[in-house]
Amino acid sequence: MNIHEYQAKELFDRFSVPSPKGKAASTPKEAYDAAKWLAVNHLVVKAQVHAGGRGKGVFKNGFKGGVHLVESPEAAREIAASMLGETLVTKQTGEAGRLVRKVMIAESVTIQRELYLAILMDRQSCMPVIIVSTEGGMDIEEVAEKTPEKILREFVNPLAGLQAYQVRKICQALGLQTTARQFGRLLHSLYKLFIDCDCSMVEINPVVVTTDDHVYALDAKFNFDDNALYRHPEIQAMRDKEEEDPREVAAAEYDLNYIGLDGNIACLVNGAGLAMATMDIIKHHGGDPANFLDVGGGASKEQVAAAFKIILGDKAVQGIFINIFGGIMDCNIVAEGVVAAAKETGLSLPLVVRLEGNNVEAGKATLAASGLNIVAADGMDDGAKKIVAAVA
């Protein structure tokens, strides 16, 4: 799950991670009030969307830039008016862009140095790793490739937690002297936030040292572990469904794993590994998968029917491939769900079904007796070939 910049700022405040003063605004009036409240001469107005590249983005109304520096509450109000309710297109949003519902008004600081700081879960060592670099504000992957010596990785034993010597080591590597204590406090606070909020990643690029020797987290990117959201209702509440694919939101309501793709062959599969492999085999035979969809190991008739409707909601879909290895899952339940949904939606697209496993004969009989135009497949290879041929 991702969150907006103003929500990251709320988390920073809660965990005492220093960041420039700021507030979110939903209307130009609120933007004006926020600027007044900040009472500083240098302000920044930032469009709030879940996508990077905002500064260089362009609004569909022609207004340029999702990040603007202003010097008065009046100017903040004017810029906010140009952004709110408008669609921002950046290199990460795709052509459709993202509707801006909120802007953030924050104090603008004068930067002396920009540093990079991230904490993430390292799956190889099974430990949190802190990554720092003197090259803040840059594309960190490029830094890692061209100048790997400028990146320091410090692993933290999860049972012991972050140690003082590790913080000193990091400050030394970053060449911090007068601001080392401030940076150290920021790092301890951020580590606590990372652990307490079940983050899988938090990246601050950049952490800045200002000309008056203050250390601030300027821009942050958070990823949370979806498995742990149940114990963080306050973070769950930050979820912005408007920023997500509506099909994925609908799928989540039925406990289905759905990811929309660009192709025209919809897939409905049980199990994540088999679902990925089904996409792969469609591609192998020259087709293009329209989605990843895992209905899980013990899907009900209702879940299968819901899944069917979600994949039909994608207008690019020209054919459907159902691939079920019902080890324990009853193939007849899948068949009943498919028939119910196909009848309800008046399905006219080609449908290829491969059923294998538990109660497979009953499942095949249900499909055959339905009177629907269903192509039965013998194995996943045969099924993939048949659906690719059907949409060609």
Next chain:
Amino acid sequence: MSILIDENTKVLVQGITGSFGARHAKLSLEYGTKIVGGVTPAKGGQFFENVVPIFDTVGEAVKETGATASAIFVPPAFAADAILEAADAGVELIVCITEGIPVMDMMRVKAMLKGSKSRLVGPNCPGLVTPGLGEKSHGGCRIGIAPGYIHKRGNVGVVSRSGTLTYEAVWQLTQLGYGQSTCVGIGGDPINGTNHQEVLEMFNNDPETEAIILIGEIGGNAEVEAARWAKDHCKKPIAGFIAGATAPPGRRMGHAGAIVGGDEDTAQAKKKILAECGIAVAETPSVMAKTLLERWGK
């Protein structure tokens, strides 16, 4: 022989009274597995299916039954605790089926199990099967949720992160007339107890295992490490498959661990390394068994 479990392994089920745990405990009993006890706090003294005694704690269950393996079916919020309880009770093989355990919990469990004599398989895995010699492989040891009847006793070891892809490979082998020594589902989470390489090492040392199928997916580098180890140490023919060639970068494909991060994480990159390490890579998931038999010279 087989690895980790055989028909004599005594198995506990933690969470035996939950609907999921109960259903699969019953299927394991029907398969012929020696399910000797169940654990559900506050339900000690009762019996599951009138035959399997239920205990309040794992320690008590181990003491009374002599169980050496445990299958965990408890909900995600309590699963880390259940794993640690099993380890504390000295259970040699802990198989955690539970899906959706927070990564932070698993990180702590992993750190705490360091140096312990317990081996953890999973979480978020289908478990293990050592097929039996009876009809439809009845009489074997089934820990977890795999369908028993698709198996056949034989000489191929199967290791995989994904449940349904394991079934796919096993079914292909069985249909072609080749059985399995042991099938191990190591789970789809980013942090798991046992990795591909450890299972390969066990298969390599197991006299009954003559050939191996290794199934992986995008995300992490466990398959690559296993392949590099196999290149220098494994004497047995291996076929491999990596799922996720069409997965878009940065999206989690169902499994928490299945996400394309850097360039090394892609299915294409992994397949290339597997092939370089002498593993026969199946071009599609429907030819996993066929690819193995070709490499094996059958």
